[in-house]
Amino acid sequence: MAGPAPLTLADFEALRGSAMQSVFKAFEKASEGTLIVDRDARIVWISDKHARRFGIAQPKGVLGRRVEEVIPNSRMREVVRSGQPILLDILDSPGKPVVVTRMPLKNEQGEVVGAVGFALFDEWTTLAPVVSRFLRMQEELAQARKARPLTRQAKYSFSNFVGSSAATLEIKRRARRAAATHSPVLLLGETGTGKELLAHAIHGASPRAHRPFVSLSMAAIPDALIEAELFGVAPGAYTGADKRDRQGKLQVAQGGTLFLDEIGDMPLPVQSKLLRVLQEKEFEALGSNEVQRADVRIIAATSRKLMDLVKNGQFRADLYYRLDVLSLAVPPLRERMDDLEPICESLLEGFAESHPGQAHELDGDALAVLARQRWPGNIRELRNVLERSIVLSDSAVLGAADVQAALQTPFAAGASMAESTGADLHRDLPAPPVQLPMRQAHAQAMGQFERQLIEHALAASPTVSAAAKRLGIGRATLYRKMAALRINRWDAGAPASHP
Numbered sequence: 467m468a469g470p471a472p473l474t475l476a477d478f479e480a481l482r483g484s485a486m487q488s489v490f491k492a493f494e495k496a497s498e499g500t501l502i503v504d505r506d507a508r509i510v511w512i513s514d515k516h517a518r519r520f521g522i523a524q525p526k527g528v529l530g531r532r533v534e535e536v537i538p539n540s541r542m543r544e545v546v547r548s549g550q551p552i553l554l555d556i557l558d559s560p561g562k563p564v565v566v567t568r569m570p571l572k573n574e575q576g577e578v579v580g581a582v583g584f585a586l587f588d589e590w591t592t593l594a595p596v597v598s599r600f601l602r603m604q605e606e607l608a609q610a611r612k613a614r615p616l617t618r619q620a621k622y623s624f625s626n627f628v629g630s631s632a633a634t635l636e637i638k639r640r641a642r643r644a645a646a647t648h649s650p651v652l653l654l655g656e657t658g659t660g661k662e663l664l665a666h667a668i669h670g671a672s673p674r675a676h677r678p679f680v681s682l683s684m685a686a687i688p689d690a691l692i693e694a695e696l697f698g699v700a701p702g703a704y705t706g707a708d709k710r711d712r713q714g715k716l717q718v719a720q721g722g723t724l725f726l727d728e729i730g731d732m733p734l735p736v737q738s739k740l741l742r743v744l745q746e747k748e749f750e751a752l753g754s755n756e757v758q759r760a761d762v763r764i765i766a767a768t769s770r771k772l773m774d775l776v777k778n779g780q781f782r783a784d785l786y787y788r789l790d791v792l793s794l795a796v797p798p799l800r801e802r803m804d805d806l807e808p809i810c811e812s813l814l815e816g817f818a819e820s821h822p823g824q825a826h827e828l829d830g831d832a833l834a835v836l837a838r839q840r841w842p843g844n845i846r847e848l849r850n851v852l853e854r855s856i857v858l859s860d861s862a863v864l865g866a867a868d869v870q871a872a873l874q875t876p877f878a879a880g881a882s883m884a885e886s887t888g889a890d891l892h893r894d895l896p897a898p899p900v901q902l903p904m905r906q907a908h909a910q911a912m913g914q915f916e917r918q919l920i921e922h923a924l925a926a927s928p929t930v931s932a933a934a935k936r937l938g939i940g941r942a943t944l945y946r947k948m949a950a951l952r953i954n955r956w957d958a959g960a961p962a963s964h965p
């Protein structure tokens with residue numbers, strides 16, 4: 467007797483179709499709420515129960531709206547964008563958190579056409595063991611993140627240097643090659659282009675990756691302290707010095723990498739000592755005759771034109787050539803505008819943690835506005851503008867008006883100042899006090915002008931040193947003027963991450 471006819475491909479397809487349907491029905495039935503969005507993350511369907519959870523009386527009234535406008539912490543957009551499910555997650559809702567699962571919906575060609583989300587449990591006491599483990603792991607992760615800078619490991623890798631323009635790929639290629647060697651590296655480029663990020667990445671990809679990464683910025687510490695910071699201090703080296711010796715960054719970085727930022731600001735006497743480190747691999751701590759070995763790879767960076775400093779006698783030519791073995795010129799953002807969109811995406815994603823529940827996307831018009839800027843402060847300036855847009859905006863997606871508003875704040879105006887003709891600057895200066903006698907009015911107007919100029923430069927620069935450079939005056943002069951005008955750089959709106 468003939469057995470049952472063998473199953474054909476069509477049977478498998480039919481079985482798969484009905485399996486999908488019954489899985490969907492089963493989920494729907496067990497679910498505490500269901501939500502479906504289209505490929506633009508606009509709501510196409512929301513169950514009554516889910517709508518009630520978010521205080522929506524008329525579910526039909528929210529159809530067509532962006533999902534984040536209705537469910538503030540929704541991650542449905544992420545699912546539509548990536549095409550990947552988020553199988554288990556906790557969503558905050560006004561009453562209590564719910565456990566949710568989200569899946570992409572695809573058409574026959576495999577293209578994402580939307581996403582469906584199910585609220586699986588709202589009685590999540592049943593999940594208490596899983597949830598408490600999750601919370602414990604989150605806590606551990608937060609602790610580990612906090613501890614990370616203390617471990618003196620590289621904080622960034624090459625993947626953090628976002629972009630795939632030809633210029634970016636080339637710089638990453640060269641940096642990777644540099645990572646494999648032990649030679650010094652010199653990173654050149656405007657402020658905010660990512661030199662420090664690259665220094666971390668080079669260390670992280672080098673054979674010294676498991677040893678310390680230590681940085682020292684010449685611009686962040688007074689000249690008189692640089693030598694002690696770098697080479698350390700022997701006990702009782704000078705009056706009032708500690709009884710114990712104090713390690714310098716060279717000792718701390720032993721076996722690893724020492725990143726010397728703003729090397730162009732290094733005082734000449736320290737330059738000679740650094741040259742000895744590079745040539746002889748040795749140094750002496752301040753106030754000591756004991757010669758110590760330096761097993762340290764030097765990565766130096768500067769936003770100044772080192773060759774000009776050499777010509778002016780401010781930088782030793784021999785040190786320059788010693789550092790210049792592998793020099794990498796990091797291009798400014800305006801020369802790699804193809805990277806603008808992915809960099810914005812990555813920066814906005816990074817803000818998701820610090821600014822939860824706010825816009826983390828740009829629309830095309832906003833991007834076009836950003837693409838028209840010159841970005842003298844490069845990615846640091848872009849980061850500031852995006853963060854400011856997020857803070858100022860109430861929309862779920864940042865539009866042209868949101869980024870315009872952020873660009874028109876004092877920070878951005880100051881950032882463009884260096885390249886402007888001066889006309890923009892004068893535009894927002896207060897009118898001169900005409901009722902005063904001419905000499906007095908002149909002095910007062912000049913004082914106001916100088917204050918505004920300095921505040922703008924400080925707001926647009928990561929360090930006081932960089933602001934001084936922007937203004938074309940010495941750092942000491944700028945400090946004196948700030949003291950005289952009682953300007954505090956934090957009041958001037960300088961980015962807080964760069965003291």
Ligand SMILES: Nc1ncnc2c1ncn2[C@@H]1O[C@H](COP(=O)(O)OP(=O)(O)OP(=O)(O)O)[C@@H](O)[C@H]1O
Nearest residue numbers: 626627628657658659660661662663769845846928
């Ligand atoms: N390609 C990039 N992708 C993503 N973020 C970047 C990129 N380049 C720089 N950044 C970010 O921009 C900011 C400035 O970068 P970084 O401090 O490395 O610049 P820098 O060139 O060392 O600046 P400075 O000369 O002023 O010290 C940092 O927040 C950094 O993480």
